[in-house]
Amino acid sequence: MFVELEKVNKTFGSFQALKDVSFGIEQGKIVGLLGPSGSGKTTILRSLAGLEFPDSGIIRIAGRAVNDVPARERGVGFVFQSYALFRYMTVFDNIAFGLSVKKKKNGAERGQIPERVHELINLVGLKGMEKRYPAQLSGGQRQRVAFARALAPQPQVLLLDEPFAAIDAKVRKELRTWLREMINRVGITSIFVTHDQDEAIEVADDIVIVNEGGIEQKGSPAEIYQHPATPFAARFIGQSSELTDYSRLHGFLPIAGFHQAVIRPEFVHIFRPDADPYPNSTDDGLVEQAYFRGSVQELHLNVCGQRIIVNNALDDGLLSSGDRLRVLVSRMFLVNEREVRLAENASLRDVNPVFI
Amino acid sequence: MREYSGNIGKNALIILCFLFIVIMLLIPLISVLAYALRQGWAVFWEAISDPYALKALKLTLVTTVWALVINTVFGIFAAWALTRYRFRGQHIIETLIDIPFAMSPVIAGLVFILVFGRIGWAYPILQQWDLKVVFAVPGIILATVFVTFPFVSRELIPLMNAQGTDEEEAAALMGAGTFHIFSKITLPHIRWGLLYGMILCTARALGEFGAVSVVSGHLRGKTNTLPLHIEILFSEFKLTSAFAVSSILVVLAIIILILKNIVQRKGKSEVQ
Ligand SMILES: Nc1ncnc2c1ncn2[C@@H]1O[C@H](COP(=O)(O)OP(=O)(O)OP(=O)(O)O)[C@@H](O)[C@H]1O
Ligand SMILES: [Mg+2]
Numbered sequence A: 001m002f003v004e005l006e007k008v009n010k011t012f013g014s015f016q017a018l019k020d021v022s023f024g025i026e027q028g029k030i031v032g033l034l035g036p037s038g039s040g041k042t043t044i045l046r047s048l049a050g051l052e053f054p055d056s057g058i059i060r061i062a063g064r065a066v067n068d069v070p071a072r073e074r075g076v077g078f079v080f081q082s083y084a085l086f087r088y089m090t091v092f093d094n095i096a097f098g099l100s101v102k103k104k105k106n107g108a109e110r111g112q113i114p115e116r117v118h119e120l121i122n123l124v125g126l127k128g129m130e131k132r133y134p135a136q137l138s139g140g141q142r143q144r145v146a147f148a149r150a151l152a153p154q155p156q157v158l159l160l161d162e163p164f165a166a167i168d169a170k171v172r173k174e175l176r177t178w179l180r181e182m183i184n185r186v187g188i189t190s191i192f193v194t195h196d197q198d199e200a201i202e203v204a205d206d207i208v209i210v211n212e213g214g215i216e217q218k219g220s221p222a223e224i225y226q227h228p229a230t231p232f233a234a235r236f237i238g239q240s241s242e243l244t245d246y247s248r249l250h251g252f253l254p255i256a257g258f259h260q261a262v263i264r265p266e267f268v269h270i271f272r273p274d275a276d277p278y279p280n281s282t283d284d285g286l287v288e289q290a291y292f293r294g295s296v297q298e299l300h301l302n303v304c305g306q307r308i309i310v311n312n313a314l315d316d317g318l319l320s321s322g323d324r325l326r327v328l329v330s331r332m333f334l335v336n337e338r339e340v341r342l343a344e345n346a347s348l349r350d351v352n353p354v355f356i
Numbered sequence B: 001m002r003e004y005s006g007n008i009g010k011n012a013l014i015i016l017c018f019l020f021i022v023i024m025l026l027i028p029l030i031s032v033l034a035y036a037l038r039q040g041w042a043v044f045w046e047a048i049s050d051p052y053a054l055k056a057l058k059l060t061l062v063t064t065v066w067a068l069v070i071n072t073v074f075g076i077f078a079a080w081a082l083t084r085y086r087f088r089g090q091h092i093i094e095t096l097i098d099i100p101f102a103m104s105p106v107i108a109g110l111v112f113i114l115v116f117g118r119i120g121w122a123y124p125i126l127q128q129w130d131l132k133v134v135f136a137v138p139g140i141i142l143a144t145v146f147v148t149f150p151f152v153s154r155e156l157i158p159l160m161n162a163q164g165t166d167e168e169e170a171a172a173l174m175g176a177g178t179f180h181i182f183s184k185i186t187l188p189h190i191r192w193g194l195l196y197g198m199i200l201c202t203a204r205a206l207g208e209f210g211a212v213s214v215v216s217g218h219l220r221g222k223t224n225t226l227p228l229h230i231e232i233l234f235s236e237f238k239l240t241s242a243f244a245v246s247s248i249l250v251v252l253a254i255i256i257l258i259l260k261n262i263v264q265r266k267g268k269s270e271v272q
Helices: A041-049 A091-106 A112-123 A139-151 A169-186 A197-203 A221-226 A231-236 A346-351 B007-036 B040-048 B051-084 B090-096 B105-116 B123-128 B137-148 B150-163 B166-173 B178-207 B210-216 B226-235 B239-271
Strands: A003-012 A015-025 A030-034 A056-061 A076-079 A157-161 A189-194 A206-211 A214-219 A241-243 A260-263 A268-271 A283-292 A296-303 A306-313 A324-329 A331-335 A340-344
Touching (some): A015 A041, A015 A056, A015 A214, A030 A197, A041 A056, A041 A157, A041 A189, A076 A139, A091 A139, A112 A139, A139 A169, A189 A197, A197 A221, A206 A221, A206 A231, A214 A221, A231 A260, A231 A331, A231 A340, A241 A306, A268 A296, A268 A306, A283 A306, A296 A324, A306 A324, A340 A346, B007 B239, B040 B051, B040 B239, B051 B137, B051 B226, B105 B137, B105 B210, B137 B178, B137 B210, B150 B178, B178 B239
Parallel strands (some): A030 A189, A030 A206
Antiparallel strands (some): A003 A015, A003 A056, A241 A260, A260 A331, A268 A324, A283 A296, A296 A306, A331 A340
16 A cells, blocks of 8 residues: 555544544555545545644555654645745746645756646646736636646645535536546546545545545445445445335335445436336336426426436426336345445346346 | 615715714824924924934834734744644633733833833843833834734734645645745645734834834934824923924825735735
8 A cells, every 4th residue: 555544543632633543555556535525535535645643543645654643744735725825926926836845855956847847737738828917717617727736746645625616517527537637647646535425436446435534435436336335335425315114115125234225326227107117116206396407307206105206317307296106126225323235126136037 | 785774875975984084083184194294394304403303213124023023923933833833822812912912002011111120020130231211212113013913923823723734735745844834835824814914014013103112212303203202292382393293104004004905905806
């Protein structure tokens, strides 16, 4: 592991912000820290950078324990949530800052700085903006400057704290793809923080789910999505419905110790009452709310007195509230305080194997 | 405001302010200059080129420079410590900084007598090193430093709080040392506020009377600052001389006001 945290704890006064946080990152990978607001994501990044010091635990970068190494010697690049561009310096000077500090220390030639700065400005696509001040840039442009500035001193690790939070939705999507390409091109080990799961799934090689100062699960986006390890992970990922009375649905028996179920929209299939291919496995559903989402329609269904969210592909036409449907739930995650278990619809398996 | 009080109210208020300033501030200043020049330029010139007056002016300037340097350095350190670190007693220190604003300068002078004077606990130590504080120049400088020390830090603390630590942290992560960070990141942000605080500090140091009066001992030509010298002239009924020397302070005050205005305007235009 190139970057590693081992049982890191951090308290602010009496508040424990990090609880036994342990995870590692392989060299050259991009990891996304995903979690709700206040879960400790920023605190993890700041501890890695040396801006906060853990109360206990070990932080390793490139095999070296860095707990006692000050921020300025850790070789970590940081893109702040607010970008923190130097407001009294031009774009050029912002990006050159880290290089000139380094050159001063090594006593090497300063002549190379402009060359490297221009290289970076070209890399992030800001040619012609060298002389502007941060206040004269758009949000997306500032983000690029922050990125170039962090990369300039060639850090071993790049940390990004909600790099797209201050940018509007459309530019955000473009920048995501852009960032992923940039990081891959430079090949730098990176950790970025987000509370947007689409962003994490799209950009990260691995996702770490953070909740209340602890790590819930670490894995590839597919693993996280398909095999949530903890109840929190099951609920947090995807747009889930939660049921307490899951055994009232066709094909699910109550299981001792599990009193709740989480159902993802893709586990639910809907049919018109007159065209139900699985009459023995479906329940009656009533459309309570219908929201148009562009490519799909999001339906809130009332099934056996409980709410289930499903996405309606539009090829069969729009549905509206009051419409009656037949609803098939193919699987669900059963959760209690500690565990998650996948439950399949038993009636599908037993009664009508031909259709599966 | 216009919605609440019509044009009449507005104009009345403006005239009132104007009158107040003219009566309370402008007329007295002009009177000082007029009185000083009442007996003509020759007398005026004689009064301000009097060796004691010149020595007092010199001492005032020396004291002001000391106070300015010490308080600028202290003010920057204090503002840095209070805005960039968290520690026990932070609020207490922040409150203590304001003591000179809250306390009468005479008491400040008396405190120095109590500590460094013949009755003070530090007196024997000073004797050992053959140092004189009270009734000597060091005492005057100390008293002036005491009275003026909140000006710089009070200007800087809100500015540095508003600036936040993001940019400094970013610079530190790129390998910059503390001094480099201060001069390249922090200073550009606070420079006009710093200058403004320094100007206020200078103005106050030039005119300080109460605290200095207690510790100086009024030794003519030795421990008399300009305000003390004026007071002596006045109590000896040398009114023309007193006002002539006063006019030096008035002119200095006007120069400082102009500087203050320039700095304030620059600072404001930079914010926008
Ligand atoms: N300097 C501090 N002093 C006291 N408490 C702090 C400090 N920094 C963070 N905290 C607390 O620690 C917890 C975790 O904060 P952190 O900033 O790491 O959350 P986050 O996951 O980044 O949240 P967000 O998504 O809102 O940015 C929060 O409850 C916060 O109030
Ligand atoms: Mg955060």
